[in-house]
Amino acid sequence: MQTLASLKKSSDAYSFGFLDAFAKRELRRKILKAVAIPGYQVPYASREMPIARGWGTGGLQATLALAGPSSKVKVIDQGSDDSVNAANLRRFIARMTGCDATRDTLECTILQSRHRCPEERLKRGQVLVLQVPDPETLRSVEPNMTRARLMHADQDYGLMWLKLYEQLVRFGRFVQGASYPSLVNGRYVMSPSPIPRWDVPTLHQAQHLTILSAGREKRIYAVPPFTRVEPLEFTDEFFQVEEQSDWTCDRTGQRYKFMNEIPETDGTARHEISDTGYADKLIQKKEGEAVTLGETYYDDNGTFYHDGFLKS
Amino acid sequence: MTVFLNPNAWQPAPPRLIETAPILEVKGIQKRYGDIQAVANVDMSVYPGEIMGIVGESGSGKSTLLRMLHLEEPADAGSYKLNIDGWQDRELLQLDRFEQRKLRVSHIGIVYQHPHLGLRMHNTSSGNVAERLLVAGERTYSTLRQAAVSSLAASEFPLQRMDDLPRHLSGGMQQRVQLAKAIAMEPALLLLDEPTSGLDVSVQARVLDTLKSLQQQQKISTVLVSHDLGVIRTLADRVMVMRGGHVIEAGLTDQILEDPQEAYTQQLVHAKL
Numbered sequence: 281m282q283t284l285a286s287l288k289k290s291s292d293a294y295s296f297g298f299l300d301a302f303a304k305r306e307l308r309r310k311i312l313k314a315v316a317i318p319g320y321q322v323p324y325a326s327r328e329m330p331i332a333r334g335w336g337t338g339g340l341q342a343t344l345a346l347a348g349p350s351s352k353v354k355v356i357d358q359g360s361d362d363s364v365n366a367a368n369l370r371r372f373i374a375r376m377t378g379c380d381a382t383r384d385t386l387e388c389t390i391l392q393s394r395h396r397c398p399e400e401r402l403k404r405g406q407v408l409v410l411q412v413p414d415p416e417t418l419r420s421v422e423p424n425m426t427r428a429r430l431m432h433a434d435q436d437y438g439l440m441w442l443k444l445y446e447q448l449v450r451f452g453r454f455v456q457g458a459s460y461p462s463l464v465n466g467r468y469v470m471s472p473s474p475i476p477r478w479d480v481p482t483l484h485q486a487q488h489l490t491i492l493s494a495g496r497e498k499r500i501y502a503v504p505p506f507t508r509v510e511p512l513e514f515t516d517e518f519f520q521v522e523e524q525s526d527w528t529c530d531r532t533g534q535r536y537k538f539m540n541e542i543p544e545t546d547g548t549a550r551h552e553i554s555d556t557g558y559a560d561k562l563i564q565k566k567e568g569e570a571v572t573l574g575e576t577y578y579d580d581n582g583t584f585y586h587d588g589f590l591k592s
Numbered sequence: 593m594t595v596f597l598n599p600n601a602w603q604p605a606p607p608r609l610i611e612t613a614p615i616l617e618v619k620g621i622q623k624r625y626g627d628i629q630a631v632a633n634v635d636m637s638v639y640p641g642e643i644m645g646i647v648g649e650s651g652s653g654k655s656t657l658l659r660m661l662h663l664e665e666p667a668d669a670g671s672y673k674l675n676i677d678g679w680q681d682r683e684l685l686q687l688d689r690f691e692q693r694k695l696r697v698s699h700i701g702i703v704y705q706h707p708h709l710g711l712r713m714h715n716t717s718s719g720n721v722a723e724r725l726l727v728a729g730e731r732t733y734s735t736l737r738q739a740a741v742s743s744l745a746a747s748e749f750p751l752q753r754m755d756d757l758p759r760h761l762s763g764g765m766q767q768r769v770q771l772a773k774a775i776a777m778e779p780a781l782l783l784l785d786e787p788t789s790g791l792d793v794s795v796q797a798r799v800l801d802t803l804k805s806l807q808q809q810q811k812i813s814t815v816l817v818s819h820d821l822g823v824i825r826t827l828a829d830r831v832m833v834m835r836g837g838h839v840i841e842a843g844l845t846d847q848i849l850e851d852p853q854e855a856y857t858q859q860l861v862h863a864k865l
């Protein structure tokens with residue numbers, strides 16, 4: 281009798297990492313090009329994946345092209361290892377490459393993420409793969425993509441500052457929350473994917489390599505280690521991260537980490553650290569388990585770990 | 593009657609008192625759209641601080657000429673030079689896109705007949721003015737605000753409305769925003785394409801007053817296109833008459849309007865006055 285299990289192809293029928301050799305070679309070449317031109321959006325073929333476009337196919341392809349048998353992969357979605365999307369991607373990557381999955385930021389060699397960077401500092405040799413829904417940061421000021429590409433070529437970014445000017449005039453502050461446009465290596469303005477402003481400074485002069493991949497839009501770009509990533513700002517009006525200084529995590533009692541706000545029925549709100557892998561480790565530590573906590577980007581007083589560009 | 597179609601029938605003569613070199617010099621500039629010769633072999637020059645008027649019927653190529661002077665429309669043939677620091681002796685029609693933008697942003701201002709062409713309707717009025725400085729590389733917010741205030745004030749725009757969207761403003765105010773935007777970088781050359789045509793007569797008169805006083809204070813060399821001889825008479829020092837893409841007559845404004853030589857200009861003057 282036929283069962284689902286007997287109909288299923290054995291994993292030997294797939295190439296290592298699901299993608300065929302040509303796809304992987306193309307991706308690796310495009311990644312090298314992206315690393316060579318920091319912040320520049322390199323077009324790539326973007327294969328069909330067994331998940332729908334818009335669910336992380338870009339990040340998934342980059343991860344599969346990079347992963348080897350000894351890689352350790354962590355996948356998060358909005359900081360959480362447990363969301364359906366993250367769990368599915370993690371299982372798929374593990375099954376197709378045979379490499380180990382982990383929840384510990386310190387252990388992983390590849391961290392694929394949607395909408396967050398981890399709280400613990402990534403180190404030399406680690407790769408952060410960010411899923412990007414819309415790579416074109418100029419789209420909001422120039423809907424015509426042909427012209428937008430000319431603007432990138434000419435480094436014609438005045439309109440991005442005009443957008444910031446308008447925000448200051450109308451709201452008295454920068455209101456762009458996620459995907460805060462940032463100048464990479466003094467040349468290309470990129471969208472850092474929809475990470476909160478809190479995470480943008482972590483890309484600046486980072487030890488790790490960041491790869492940003494948009495599957496539907498077929499664009500891949502990168503921030504190599506130790507590269508300048510400067511959020512757009514005026515010389516007299518500065519970029520700032522989210523103000524959460526009076527929020528305390530309900531699970532761990534920590535402050536000065538990026539929090540999720542959880543509304544309560546009585547109209548108040550609770551807060552929890554959004555990076556669940558880190559929060560879990562904090563709790564384990566409190567319960568006396570032997571876990572290693574890495575150094576974080578923001579310390580317990582909310583101070584960023586290097587001088588960077590954050591001004592107060 | 594065949595004379596007026598001969599492009600070489602006249603030679604542009606500078607006003608006698610001006611002895612400096614022209615700031616703008618165009619020779620044999622041409623533009624063809626399919627079968628239509630929009631601009632045919634036009635020569636022109638503009639001297640520092642003067643207003644050069646261009647009149648002509650609809651379709652005579654005035655706007656096309658202005659767009660070419662603004663380097664937003666490539667010319668088919670001809671030569672175009674501006675006597676501006678750093679750009680002397682450069683053939684502007686041969687510049688690449690990047691250099692054209694650089695020149696346009698810092699040295700040429702333009703006011704279009706339709707505010708939609710010149711303004712970002714979803715940005716504030718002050719933002720429209722600030723855009724010019726931003727594109728030129730200014731990154732200090734307080735400087736941008738000050739520049740917006742002073743340019744808008746110079747174009748006599750009501751400052752309490754400087755942060756309104758242009759689409760919430762009257763036509764006259766929109767033209768003032770365009771004007772403020774055009775002069776924000778203190779350009780060497782100001783191009784005005786029918787700046788007052790869409791406005792009713794009293795508003796038109798006030799915008800003209802502003803243009804005139806601005807021009808007297810700042811002495812910006814200006815090319816003013818209008819089919820309204822009244823506007824030309826009030827503002828222009830010299831005037832060129834265009835027809836079918838050709839310049840058929842040119843000279844001092846008073847001379848052309850009082851004593852037109854070409855039959856077509858005579859018709860134009862008599863029809864208007």
Ligand SMILES: Nc1ncnc2c1ncn2[C@@H]1O[C@H](COP(=O)(O)OP(=O)(O)OP(=O)(O)O)[C@@H](O)[C@H]1O
Pocket residue numbers: 625628629630648649650651652653654655656657819
């Ligand atoms: N983009 C274009 N494509 C095709 N033909 C054009 C284009 N622009 C202008 N033309 C043609 O070139 C000729 C000159 O047009 P232009 O707009 O310069 O006239 P104008 O003197 O400014 O007229 P008006 O007083 O009505 O504004 C017209 O016959 C017009 O149809």
Ligand SMILES: [Mg+2]
Pocket residue numbers: 654655656
């Ligand atoms: Mg016209």
